Amino acid sequence: MNHSQTYQTTSNHNQSPYLVILGGGESGVGAAKLGLKQGFKVFLSDAGNISKKYSEELNDLNVPFESNKHSLEEILKADLIIKSPGIPATAAVVLKAVEAKIPVISEIEFAGRYTSAKKICITGSNGKTTTTLLTYHLLKKAGLNVGLAGNIGNSFAAQVATANFDFYVLEISSFMLDDMYDFKADIAVLLNITPDHLDRYAYSLDLYADSKMRITQNQTQADSFIYCADDPETLKCLERHIINAKKYPFSIQKTTGVTAFLQNNNIQINLHNPFTMSITDLALQGKHNLYNSMASGIVAKVLELRNETIRESMGDFKNLAHRLxxxxxxxxxxxxxxxxxxxxxxxxxxxxxxxxxxxxxxxxxxxxxxxxxxxxxxxxxxxxxxxxxxxxxxxxxxxxxxxxxxxxxxxxxxxxxxxxxxxxxxxxxxxxxxxxxxxxxxxxxxxxxxxxxxxxxx
Missing domain, CATH: 3.90.190.20 (Mur ligase, C-terminal domain)
Structure with missing residues (x-):
C-alpha cells in the first residue's frame, strides 16, 4: 500500500484540499490544528466517543466533527486521510479509502512534512517510553530547544503547528510506522523486537519486525541508526534490510564491534570523546535499563553533547509512573x-x-x-x-x-x-x-x- 504525495492534485474541486481525520484523540486533534494552519479544509470522524476535552478543542477550532459513527460518503470526499494508530489497516473505512485511492497516512507522517527540526525517533517492543523520556531529559539539560511527542506527551502535529523546536524526540509505535512513507528519522533507535500486538500482524513475528524496521526507511548516510546488538530478532532483520545510515550498535554481552558496551561495571560509549559511567550511578537500575541508558547515551554522543551533561542527566533522571x-x-x-x-x-x-x-x-x-x-x-x-x-x-x-x-x-x-x-x-x-x-x-x-x-x- 504505497501512497504518493500528490494529494493536492487529486481533488476534483478547486478549493482547499480536503483533509479527513479518523480518530478524535490527542493525535487526531493535533492533526486538525496543523491541517488548518496549512490551509486544508478539515473534517474529523470517530467511530467511538470523543472526550469532552477534545470535542471542546474541536469546537474552538471550528472543525466539523462526528462521533460514534463514520459517514462514509463524507469521508470518501477526502484528498488525504490521517488515521489514528489505534485503527487497523483492515478497518472497513480504511479499506474503502484505499479502494478509492485516497492516501491514508499517520499524524507523524503528516507533521513530518511541515517541520525542518531534527527528529530522534525511538521504537522497540519494550523500553521505548523510558528511553524517549531519558533522551528528552538529556537534550533538554544540554540546553537544546527540544519537543517531546509521538506515543507520549502532546501530539507532534499540534507542536509543529504551534511551537518552533529545533529537535523532537519521538516515541514511535509499530502502528504509527505502518502509516509512514516519506517520513525520515535523523536519528533512529530500535531497542528490541519481541512478540507484541501480533494480532495486528497476522500472528507473524517477521511482519511485526519488518514494521519496526520502517524506523530506518528513507535514511541516508548522513543519518544514524542505533540498535541493540544482543537482540536476535533485530540481528535477523539486519540481514534482510538494507540500512543506509551510520550504524551504532550497543551490547552488554560483548565489548568489540559495538559503540556502547559494559566493562568492569561501567557503561562505555566510544564515540567522539569516549564516555564512561559506573552503572551504580545510573538513575535507572536493572539490566533492561542498561540498554535504555546506552541507547540514550549514544544519541547524546551523536549530537556531541558534553560528557558532564550526559553523566548528570543519567544520574538524576526520574522515570514514569506505572513503569517499575x-x-x-x-x-x-x-x-x-x-x-x-x-x-x-x-x-x-x-x-x-x-x-x-x-x-x-x-x-x-x-x-x-x-x-x-x-x-x-x-x-x-x-x-x-x-x-x-x-x-x-x-x-x-x-x-x-x-x-x-x-x-x-x-x-x-x-x-x-x-x-x-x-x-x-x-x-x-x-x-x-x-x-x-x-x-x-x-x-x-x-x-x-x-x-x-x-x-x-x-
Missing amino acids: EHVAKISGIDYINDSKATNVNATWYAIESIPTDIVLIMGGVDKGNDYNMMKDVVKQKVKAIVCLGKDNKRIHEAFEDDVDIIVNTFSATEAVQVAYHLAKKGDTVLLSPACASFDLFKNYEDRGDQFKSAVREL
Whole structure:
C-alpha cells in the first residue's frame, strides 16, 4: 500500500484540499490544528466517543466533527486521510479509502512534512517510553530547544503547528510506522523486537519486525541508526534490510564491534570523546535499563553533547509512573507498580530486574500471549501468582507446574490484600500484568492507580 504525495492534485474541486481525520484523540486533534494552519479544509470522524476535552478543542477550532459513527460518503470526499494508530489497516473505512485511492497516512507522517527540526525517533517492543523520556531529559539539560511527542506527551502535529523546536524526540509505535512513507528519522533507535500486538500482524513475528524496521526507511548516510546488538530478532532483520545510515550498535554481552558496551561495571560509549559511567550511578537500575541508558547515551554522543551533561542527566533522571514505580515498603515488603507492562516481554524484564523473591500480580486481557518465555524466570524468582482479571485460565495452564500458589482475584484491592498475606519480609509484591487492562479497568493507568491506593490502605 504505497501512497504518493500528490494529494493536492487529486481533488476534483478547486478549493482547499480536503483533509479527513479518523480518530478524535490527542493525535487526531493535533492533526486538525496543523491541517488548518496549512490551509486544508478539515473534517474529523470517530467511530467511538470523543472526550469532552477534545470535542471542546474541536469546537474552538471550528472543525466539523462526528462521533460514534463514520459517514462514509463524507469521508470518501477526502484528498488525504490521517488515521489514528489505534485503527487497523483492515478497518472497513480504511479499506474503502484505499479502494478509492485516497492516501491514508499517520499524524507523524503528516507533521513530518511541515517541520525542518531534527527528529530522534525511538521504537522497540519494550523500553521505548523510558528511553524517549531519558533522551528528552538529556537534550533538554544540554540546553537544546527540544519537543517531546509521538506515543507520549502532546501530539507532534499540534507542536509543529504551534511551537518552533529545533529537535523532537519521538516515541514511535509499530502502528504509527505502518502509516509512514516519506517520513525520515535523523536519528533512529530500535531497542528490541519481541512478540507484541501480533494480532495486528497476522500472528507473524517477521511482519511485526519488518514494521519496526520502517524506523530506518528513507535514511541516508548522513543519518544514524542505533540498535541493540544482543537482540536476535533485530540481528535477523539486519540481514534482510538494507540500512543506509551510520550504524551504532550497543551490547552488554560483548565489548568489540559495538559503540556502547559494559566493562568492569561501567557503561562505555566510544564515540567522539569516549564516555564512561559506573552503572551504580545510573538513575535507572536493572539490566533492561542498561540498554535504555546506552541507547540514550549514544544519541547524546551523536549530537556531541558534553560528557558532564550526559553523566548528570543519567544520574538524576526520574522515570514514569506505572513503569517499575516503587510505591511503598510495608512490613519489610516492597510494592512495585509496573502496570504499563502489557506484554509478556515487559513482565519478563520486570521480574528479571528485581533481586528478591516475588509475589507477582498479573492478568487481564490476553493479546495472544506466549508465556513460555517467562517460565524460567518465574520458576527462579516467583513464589506465588495473584491473577487479576476476568479469565485467568491461560495463566494457570502456563505456570501451574512452576509456581506452588496461583490465586484468582477480581479487583486491585483484593489482589493487594491476597499478595500481602502471601509475601514475607524481604519479598517484593510486583504488579506487572503482561496483559491489557480493559476487562476490569479503564486503562493501564487506572489499574496502576487502583493498585497504588490499595497498597496505601494496607
